[in-house]
Amino acid sequence: MLLDFKKQATGNIKAFLDEIDPIPTHPNDDNGDLYYGYISKGLLHLEDLLSGIKTPPNAKILDIGAGYCEMLLYIGHVLKSSNMHGIEVNQKYFTDTAPLLVKHRVPVTLYLCDYRKHDISSYDVIYSFSIAKKLPEKEEMYRYVLDNMKPGAIWIEALAPGLIDVIKKHKRSFDIFYSELETIALRAK
Numbered sequence: 242m243l244l245d246f247k248k249q250a251t252g253n254i255k256a257f258l259d260e261i262d263p264i265p266t267h268p269n270d271d272n273g274d275l276y277y278g279y280i281s282k283g284l285l286h287l288e289d290l291l292s293g294i295k296t297p298p299n300a301k302i303l304d305i306g307a308g309y310c311e312m313l314l315y316i317g318h319v320l321k322s323s324n325m326h327g328i329e330v331n332q333k334y335f336t337d338t339a340p341l342l343v344k345h346r347v348p349v350t351l352y353l354c355d356y357r358k359h360d361i362s363s364y365d366v367i368y369s370f371s372i373a374k375k376l377p378e379k380e381e382m383y384r385y386v387l388d389n390m391k392p393g394a395i396w397i398e399a400l401a402p403g404l405i406d407v408i409k410k411h412k413r414s415f416d417i418f419y420s421e422l423e424t425i426a427l428r429a430k
């Protein structure tokens with residue numbers, strides 16, 4: 242497993258993760274099987290990033306493009322929150338994941354839709370991993386999320402390498418900016 246949930250009191254999350262292990266490669270991801278290697282490299286860094294961020298108790302967390310929800314669970318674990326929500330546009334991920342969440346009573350609500358169809362204004366923490374791959378889409382996503390998220394909320398984005406130049410344009414809103422692993426956190430004004 243990529244994630245270590247030994248400290249997690251709720252064994253159901255571990256059972257969920259065991260059931261989706263071994264994690265298949267991402268069918269629609271350009272990076273193919275490099276994808277999860279990239280994620281695991283980013284994990285320690287993400288924990289570091291998250292520990293520097295102040296969030297309310299049981300913060301309401303949203304993963305935009307939740308996939309199999311393992312990063313969402315990881316973030317919920319680090320932030321000690323069970324108020325977790327995921328949006329996923331790919332029917333396959335949704336169909337694979339939703340029954341397991343119910344079976345193991347994992348506290349994640351998963352929505353099958355495009356992120357632009359979901360009200361993102363009530364979340365304290367938003368996470369996304371490189372869902373917009375082309376530059377115009379990326380710019381559109383930045384505008385959309387920053388304009389619609391709750392004031393004071395945090396958006397954490399893990400970026401595919403090479404997209405860093407796009408987000409530099411939005412530097413005014415940066416709280417924390419880790420260029421090495423291209424994971425950033427933005428706070429809404």
Ligand SMILES: C[S@@+](CC[C@H](N)C(=O)[O-])C[C@H]1O[C@@H](n2cnc3c(N)ncnc32)[C@H](O)[C@@H]1O
Pocket residue numbers: 270280304305306307308309310311312313328329330331334354355356357369370371372373
């Ligand atoms: C790189 S994966 C990230 C998966 C997971 N969040 C993680 O960090 O491991 C990006 C996900 O975003 C989803 N996605 C892409 N465009 C989307 C959209 N417009 N609305 C919702 N989800 C989308 C894809 O189907 C894919 O599962």
